[in-house]
Amino acid sequence: MRCFFDPRQLEHAPAQELHNGAWVPYGEHPGRPRSMLAAIGHVEPAHDHGRAPLLSVHPQPYLEFLESAYREWQAAGRTGDASPYAWPVVRRRPLIHDRIDAKLGLYSFDATSPIAAGTWDSVYWSAQTALSGLDAVLAGENAAFALCRPPGHHCGADYLGGYCYLNNAAIAAETAVRAGRRVAILDVDYHHGNGTQDIFYARGDVLFVSIHADPRTDYPYYWGHSDETGEAEGEGANLNLPLPRGAAAADYLPALEEALGRVSVFGPDLLVLSFGADTFSGDPISHFRLERGDYPGLARRIASLGVPTLVVMEGGYAVDALGDNVAAFLSGF
Ligand SMILES: [Zn+2]
Numbered sequence: 365m366r367c368f369f370d371p372r373q374l375e376h377a378p379a380q381e382l383h384n385g386a387w388v389p390y391g392e393h394p395g396r397p398r399s400m401l402a403a404i405g406h407v408e409p410a411h412d413h414g415r416a417p418l419l420s421v422h423p424q425p426y427l428e429f430l431e432s433a434y435r436e437w438q439a440a441g442r443t444g445d446a447s448p449y450a451w452p453v454v455r456r457r458p459l460i461h462d463r464i465d466a467k468l469g470l471y472s473f474d475a476t477s478p479i480a481a482g483t484w485d486s487v488y489w490s491a492q493t494a495l496s497g498l499d500a501v502l503a504g505e506n507a508a509f510a511l512c513r514p515p516g517h518h519c520g521a522d523y524l525g526g527y528c529y530l531n532n533a534a535i536a537a538e539t540a541v542r543a544g545r546r547v548a549i550l551d552v553d554y555h556h557g558n559g560t561q562d563i564f565y566a567r568g569d570v571l572f573v574s575i576h577a578d579p580r581t582d583y584p585y586y587w588g589h590s591d592e593t594g595e596a597e598g599e600g601a602n603l604n605l606p607l608p609r610g611a612a613a614a615d616y617l618p619a620l621e622e623a624l625g626r627v628s629v630f631g632p633d634l635l636v637l638s639f640g641a642d643t644f645s646g647d648p649i650s651h652f653r654l655e656r657g658d659y660p661g662l663a664r665r666i667a668s669l670g671v672p673t674l675v676v677m678e679g680g681y682a683v684d685a686l687g688d689n690v691a692a693f694l695s696g697f
Pocket of ligand 1: 553554555640642678679680
């Protein structure tokens with residue numbers, strides 16, 4: 365399978381994150397892509413598609429914020445990474461904010477995702493990697509792997525969070541739609557893809573299906589519940605299949621069958637697969653029990669749809685096992 369990655373995706377390296385109320389070393393670190401690169405071997409560099417595809421999902425002011433936030437944070441006399449700490453949850457109104465502290469809260473939904481010196485370059489090239497993988501699929505490959513890092517499925521059109529800054533899967537999906545494809549997105553990360561869901565929630569032309577940990581017990585808590593089915597023209601084009609903690613392959617497979625059944629009914633001619641390896645039993649922040657040996661079979665079942673598929677990397681934090689888990693999954697295509 366053709367695999368895509370750009371070395372600039374390694375530059376994003378915040379020092380710490382707020383996790384379960386405590387400051388801990390940043391979990392989504394450059395060791396993750398290094399583990400995957402070591403296991404995959406050959407990758408192709410990303411091509412620069414410019415900002416237009418990013419702007420098809422994210423508004424210009426949000427992109428400008430991402431690009432300048434670290435500089436503005438430093439200019440305000442701060443040290444360390446730019447991190448939000450105040451949010452406009454109550455009586456929100458469209459104020460114009462100049463203060464970086466205010467912008468950080470305006471454009472985020474949590475405190476897990478600081479902006480460091482290399483963040484913009486990394487997220488820009490992570491999105492370009494998704495677009496380069498999409499090029500391969502649009503050109504006729506049955507499947508391609510975009511080694512996106514940072515991941516993307518938690519961030520919405522104008523907010524970051526959950527280690528995510530630009531929604532790589534949504535950017536690829538929207539670009540494919542504009543190329544005339546009928547697109548379904550299947551998200552099999554441990555966590556609900558709340559950002560992707562939000563971006564397409566009122567759209568009937570893109571199907572979003574997600575299998576994930578029950579948000580009553582797991583991040584992102586506020587989204588991913590089974591009664592979220594879409595709105596307006598998107599009513600019925602959103603399917604959430606939450607599973608309890610401890611779910612193993614025997615529990616996962618029926619949910620995958622239901623997900624693929626919905627995808628089949630929708631009849632896409634391109635599938636964007638948000639793949640997270642944090643469903644692995646050894647993942648330090650997750651609670652499913654999939655084993656490495658389960659991954660090729662899951663991938664084969666998805667591939668049996670016969671729909672050209674762009675695999676977009678999302679989470680996975682058992683870093684020593686991550687590369688081999690991803691390689692196992694990709695072997696099923
Ligand atoms: Zn995840």
